Amino acid sequence: MKTTPAVGTPLSRIEGKQKVTGTARYAADYNVPGLLHGYVVNSPITKGRIVQVDTIPALAVEGVVEVLTHKNRPGLAWFDLQYTDMDAPPGTVFKPLHNADILYNGQPVALVVATSFETARYAATLIRFVWEEEPFDTCLQNHPEKARPAKKGFATALRPPPPKPTGNFEAAFANAAFTVDADYRHSTEHHNPIELFATTTIYEGNGKLTIYDKTQGTINNQLFVANVFGLHYKNVQVLAPFVGGAFGSGLRPQYQLFLCVMAALHLKRNVRVVLDRKQMFSLGHRPQSLQNLRFGADATGKLTAMSHLAVSETSQFEDYTEQVVAWSHKLYPAPNTLFDFKVVPLHLNTPIDMRAPGGCTGMHAIECAMDELAYRIGIDPLQLRLLNYSETDPSTGKPFTSKALKTCYLRAATQFDWFKRDGRPGVTTRGNKLVGYGMATGIWDAYQFPARVEAIITAEGKLVVHNATTDIGTGTLTVMTQIAADAMGLPVAAVTFEYGDSKKPFSMFQGGSAITASTGSAIMVTAEVLKKKLLKKAQSIPNSPLKNAGMEEVIFTNGTIRLRQTPRQAVSFKQIIAANNGKPIKTTRMGMPHAIKLRKYTKATHSACFVEVEVDKDLKTITVTRAITAVAAGKIINPKTARSQISGSMVWGISKALHEETILDEHLGKYINTNLGEYHIPVHADINTLEVIFAEEEDTLINELGSKGVGEIGLVAMPAAIANAVFHATGKRVNKLPIHFDELL
Amino acid sequence: MTNISFTVNGQPRTVTVAPWVSLLDALREHLHLTGTKKGCDHGQCGACTVLCEDKRILSCLTLAVMKNGRSITTIEGIADGEKLHPLQQAFIDHDAFQCGYCTPGQLCSAIGMLHEGKARTREEVKELMSGNLCRCGANVGIIDAIMQVKETYSHE
Secondary structure: OOOOOOOOOOOOOOOHHHHHHOOOOOOOOOOOOOOEEEEEEEOOOOOEEEEEEEOHHHHOOOOEEEEEEOOOOOOOOOOHHHHOOOOOOOEOOOOOOOOOEEOOOOOEEEEEEEOOHHHHHHHHOOOEEEEEEOOOOOOOOOOHHHOEOOOOOHHHHOOOOOOOOEOOHHHHHHHOOEEEEEEEEEOEEOOOOOOOOEEEEEEEEOOEEEEEEOOOOHHHHHHHHHHHHOOOHHHEEEEOOOOOOOOOOOOOOOHHHHHHHHHHHHHOOOEEEEOOOOHHHHOOOEOOEEEEEEEEEOOOOOEEEEEEEEEEEEOOOEOOOOOOOOOHHHHOOOOEEEEEEEEEEOOOOOOOOOOOOOHHHHHHHHHHHHHHHHHHHOOOHHHHHHHOOOOEOOOOOOEEOOOOHHHHHHHHHHHHOHHHOOOOOOOOEEOOEEEEEEEEEEEEEOOOOOEEEEEEEOOOOOEEEEOOOOOOOOOHHHHHHHHHHHHHOOOHHHEEEEOOEOOOOOOOOOOOOOHHHHHHHHHHHHHHHHHHHHHHHHHOOOOOOOOOOOHHHEEEEOOEEEEOOOOOOEEEHHHHHHHOOOOOEEEEEEEOOOHHHHOOOEOEEEEEEEEEEEEEOOOOOEEEEEEEEEEEOEOOOOHHHHHHHHHHHHHHHHHHHHHOOEOEEOOOOEEOOOOOOOOOOOOHHHOOEEEEEEOOOOOOOOOOOOEOOOOOHHHHOHHHHHHHHHHHHHOOOOOEEOOOHHHHO | OEEEEEEEOOEEEEEEEOOOOEHHHHHHHHOOOOOOOOOOOOOOOOOOEEEEOOEEEEHHHOEHHHHOOOEEEOHHHOOEOOEOOHHHHHHHHOOOOOOOOOHHHHHHHHHHHHHHOOOOOHHHHHHHOOOOOOOOOOHHHHHHHHHHHHHHHHHO
16 A cells, blocks of 8 residues: 655666657757758857958858858847856856957857758858957966966855865975875866757747757756846746756856857747757866875874865856865865965866866875875775774864765775785786776765755646756656655656756756755655645545644555554545645745755765776776776665766766867867867777665755765766776876876886 | 658658758758757767668768668667567666667667677677767666677577
8 A cells, every 4th residue: 555665766767768769859859840050150260359251152052041240140138247147157258249359269150040951051161251360378287377366256155265274284294204296187178968069949929939958957048048138037938858968068058059049039030059069169178277286194194284286277258166176175184284276267268067077186186196195105095095084074173964985985895805906016917918906085065956846736646746957867857756756655657747947946057966955855845845735635625534633643655645543544635636626736845955054064975986907018008897986975866877877977987087188289279189089988898897886874964855966976086096096007107187008108 | 952762760751852961960850850869970979870771870971862762760760669679678777878869879779780790799799889979978788788688689
């Protein structure tokens, strides 16, 4: 009789059938009548201005409807603030086709609109620009003197400036028994979801637009469009029921949305704009970075001094920042610390968050420095972590809401057979391969955003839940359905979660591993209110067996409310709705982070990663043959989709450590490997055994669910674990990512 | 403009397209079969993989006019009505996708690869599926799903 709990079960993705049959529709998959196709033209120069633009040859092509440039674009909002968005860094947001100025290579400078995609693409080659080029700088290493603290603004709340120094770092470092002083360098990376950025705008007339957009935030983009184009927000509906990956690139409204909407309003027609792969490298990126770490330990291996200095790039118009340097002190207690984070403004587009922004940058350096320190001291790298383990947050002295990192270390190490390894570098071999074992720690914030949820019990006694969030492949639809089913005492089959629509109640963008905690907790809060409403209505039924029963005296199970003591006495949801004259019963509530209570705690997910690599003795090619990640993230709602999140981000870890990098030509000021043939991400042949462990972690404080996010934590530890394994295999420390085989020759 | 008559998912279809229109764009824009995905338009990602007769091809590197008179199967034609192809079911069971965007290409490619009959081991399957990129990192699930179906097939 009792509904089996759905939370904690490995339910297959609810939208799975749509995804394997090709019926799942993404932003470019809506074929509407009279659709026009837009093709974007991008600047080939890096800095300067457009002196002249001739669109006549392009307009002469049969099928071309319009060419929009800064010269003839329609009038738009006047104030910079109207172009801002929920994820905009401090500064002045970039405005496409605003004027003749070129701020970065690849900046959109024109949109050709035609009756077919091929015509628009061809006509785009006929536009003649005269450019005036100015000197530029895109090289981070050349300009350490330009590094300055980042400006503060609205977005600083989620990415605070570096922590203040403690104690006397320089003195402590000078007196340390063992020290490490190392520099780390990271290349630029681009998100490259396989889905090209696309927007289909349906012109409904009367100032109304229906927009299918590739985004991580339907409401973020709805408000952006309304503000920029002077429309009432209620007349702008942004839909993103399926999103073909985004990894951060969809956190801000991208320029194809702006250009598509502009063309649709200008022409009063339905318009689609799809970017090509090269243009996908002009949407923002993970910034190049330079880091210096100095760690000192006493004779017993206890850390006494930690310094972490990072310099990262940003654009000339916005100060993009990441949380790079704060992590070591959330893990390891050291009385003397020095942290700094600075930006160098370059003539590039503003970077944008990319999976585990800052965390996977900083933790690579921190965990490689820890490995190096362990070898200096002559103890096992895991032993060094355990020696410096802290149950409380060393940076604040506050307790964690939960922290099962030690369980992660021990379970993963045991499963990996870590303790059997020969710690000496370069001595373990397998045929013609050098074998290396490395480990690292991961930590990531456990965010929760406010979210609003509407929950409805229908005439059939079923539950429909509404929220504006997207599901970018994370499993949000499935996970929310499970949470809602258990919250209302219904089987999963009786629950529908409707999402990906700006008309639904509020959700922030889907980022920071926060949506399960945000929308999930809001569902819990809303369900409690809805249950009370249902009970009250049930009690109003003549001769109701639930009369006078309080909430604690009843249970909600399988679509009925039953008395806890005498479960045969029950009223079904259907009966309740019938008593309500067949009208659905609904409620809408906001779920909020418990900000005041949680001020006394630090919230974080943790992980431990163990990696085996093989390095060819002659060619020095590197293969990750086996990797285990143990994760502590509170309650795991769906072990199947959560496992995919972790193993997927482990693939990202392999990619970051060994494969992916956007190469910037500092003389041309542009990225030169802007295609998937030359921007390397792992293929199937690069991926071997990946194992995922979820450590038991009960968290009664964090939120209504006791759950933290799993979207990013799987990536954080992996690059350092791989780099440490490469050292163990070869005896060489390569502190630059990605590690290329030639650096081992 | 050129008339092309071919069989798509078992149905005779005719489209009138310019000679430079790719098979991918003809399927998506003219036949409204949007299950086949565009990820690079350069033959580098595999998202646009379809079957021509039993052979896997990249529809972005194929002009529609080249397939006049031929038989094309897209992701929309893989299931038998409501009954999923065993590989489609295996993809769901093994959680062989996250965002789902590369999935149509992975499935068509895997069906073509199994038909080629060249891959014997897991390593060979991985190698011969390496033209299909998955950015979500669902690689392990994808290969697990293919291996499960491959074994069932070879036992028959």
